[in-house]
Amino acid sequence: VNTKLHIYYGAGSLKSLATFLNKNHFTRIFILSDTNVLTHCYPILVSKISALQRAEIIEMEGGEENKNIYTTIQVWEALTELGADKNSLVINLGGGVITDLGGYAAASFKRGIPFIHIPTSLMAMADAAIGGKCGIDLHHVKNQIGCIIQPVGIFIYPEFLYTLPQQQLKNGLAEIIKSALIADAELIQTLIHKNNTLEFALKKSIDIKSRVVLKDPDEKNIRKTLNFGHSLGHAIESTFLGTKKMLLHGEAVAIGMLMEAHISFQKKMITKDILKIVESLITPTFKLPKFSIKESKAIHNYLAHDKKNINAQILMSLLNGLGKCSINVPVNEREINRSFAYYQKLSIP
Numbered sequence: 001v002n003t004k005l006h007i008y009y010g011a012g013s014l015k016s017l018a019t020f021l022n023k024n025h026f027t028r029i030f031i032l033s034d035t036n037v038l039t040h041c042y043p044i045l046v047s048k049i050s051a052l053q054r055a056e057i058i059e060m061e062g063g064e065e066n067k068n069i070y071t072t073i074q075v076w077e078a079l080t081e082l083g084a085d086k087n088s089l090v091i092n093l094g095g096g097v098i099t100d101l102g103g104y105a106a107a108s109f110k111r112g113i114p115f116i117h118i119p120t121s122l123m124a125m126a127d128a129a130i131g132g133k134c135g136i137d138l139h140h141v142k143n144q145i146g147c148i149i150q151p152v153g154i155f156i157y158p159e160f161l162y163t164l165p166q167q168q169l170k171n172g173l174a175e176i177i178k179s180a181l182i183a184d185a186e187l188i189q190t191l192i193h194k195n196n197t198l199e200f201a202l203k204k205s206i207d208i209k210s211r212v213v214l215k216d217p218d219e220k221n222i223r224k225t226l227n228f229g230h231s232l233g234h235a236i237e238s239t240f241l242g243t244k245k246m247l248l249h250g251e252a253v254a255i256g257m258l259m260e261a262h263i264s265f266q267k268k269m270i271t272k273d274i275l276k277i278v279e280s281l282i283t284p285t286f287k288l289p290k291f292s293i294k295e296s297k298a299i300h301n302y303l304a305h306d307k308k309n310i311n312a313q314i315l316m317s318l319l320n321g322l323g324k325c326s327i328n329v330p331v332n333e334r335e336i337n338r339s340f341a342y343y344q345k346l347s348i349p
């Protein structure tokens with residue numbers, strides 16, 4: 001798909017991976033993965049690429065609760081015990097938790113050893129594996145620790161999605177909807193009318209993200225558009241992390257997109273019709289839990305610590321038309337409160 005970022009997409013991507021492994025003589029190969037992915041995807045991978053039979057497996061527990069420094073230490077210990085050197089390859093096989101944590105673990109091990117991503121969830125294929133952002137959470141603060149470093153290859157094999165649970169598909173769909181809303185009015189129509197396959201939308205979404213990342217790898221400007229829905233989304237995700245109401249990243253971002261679309265509407269950056277389009281893409285698909293007063297306060301509090309803020313001013317990436325997004329838009333307390341009121345009143349079809 002994208003040669004500059006070394007992205008290979010489609011049924012032939014695993015052949016490209018076999019060629020890649022043949023060309024590069026890595027001393028050792030390590031596969032970092034979680035239990036589900038080792039059950040569902042690893043056997044397919046090894047059956048197609050015999051060179052991977054000799055790879056060492058490092059298994060971690062999946063889930064956002066494990067995207068932390070304690071798991072990272074275990075990965076570093078495993079790499080050390082198994083004798084990884086600077087010319088070893090780490091393969092991150094899994095969802096966004098694996099690609100984020102595995103990228104960070106490899107990028108900091110012995111000051112950095114090469115790694116590749118083989119994303120297996122829709123979230124990771126559409127978003128997490130692309131762009132080089134990697135990292136871990138610090139307590140409940142999402143992605144507080146990390147860096148931007150590009151993997152030496154990204155191999156996206158959509159057939160891995162066959163075993164992905166429905167809820168996880170919806171989770172990834174949230175990021176595809178986001179890509180459409182910020183950059184591609186045509187893809188918005190495709191999603192509304194469902195007149196194409198998921199793989200088509202996924203491919204489009206990968207194209208959007210790669211284009212944006214190549215223009216602005218260090219997130220100085222246009223890359224910030226990808227944060228639409230994420231200021232509130234991350235705050236919501238952090239608030240519910242580890243509780244009974246815990247939300248997946250995409251589920252929290254879906255709510256964040258509704259609220260941030262409403263702020264865009266308040267600022268007259270989008271019309272009511274566009275707000276309705278955002279609602280029609282999100283409300284039928286995602287669960288939309290209401291917030292208690294305590295939860296609203298916690299979300300506000302996380303928002304105040306968002307990485308995008310400068311000098312304590314809350315800055316957001318907001319919609320500025322259909323398929324358009326503006327960055328660094330200052331948002332005040334009143335607008336945020338109104339977006340809460342809007343979300344709490346929103347009726348779910």
Ligand SMILES: NC(=O)c1ccc[n+]([C@@H]2O[C@H](COP(=O)([O-])OP(=O)(O)OC[C@H]3O[C@@H](n4cnc5c(N)ncnc54)[C@H](O)[C@@H]3O)[C@@H](O)[C@H]2O)c1
Pocket residue numbers: 034035036037040041062063064067094095096097098100120121122123124127128129130131132133134143160161162163164165168171248249
């Ligand atoms: N770095 C980035 O740019 C970026 C972008 C978006 C999201 N993220 C991060 O990604 C993470 C979420 O990613 P995720 O939703 O993939 O989470 P995840 O890695 O926890 O995967 C979700 C679940 O699906 C299972 N799974 C994965 N592939 C499967 C398959 N093919 N068949 C069956 N089960 C499968 C996993 O075992 C896990 O239980 C969050 O931490 C988020 O912050 C990062």
Ligand SMILES: [Zn+2]
Pocket residue numbers: 127175230249253
């Ligand atoms: Zn996201």
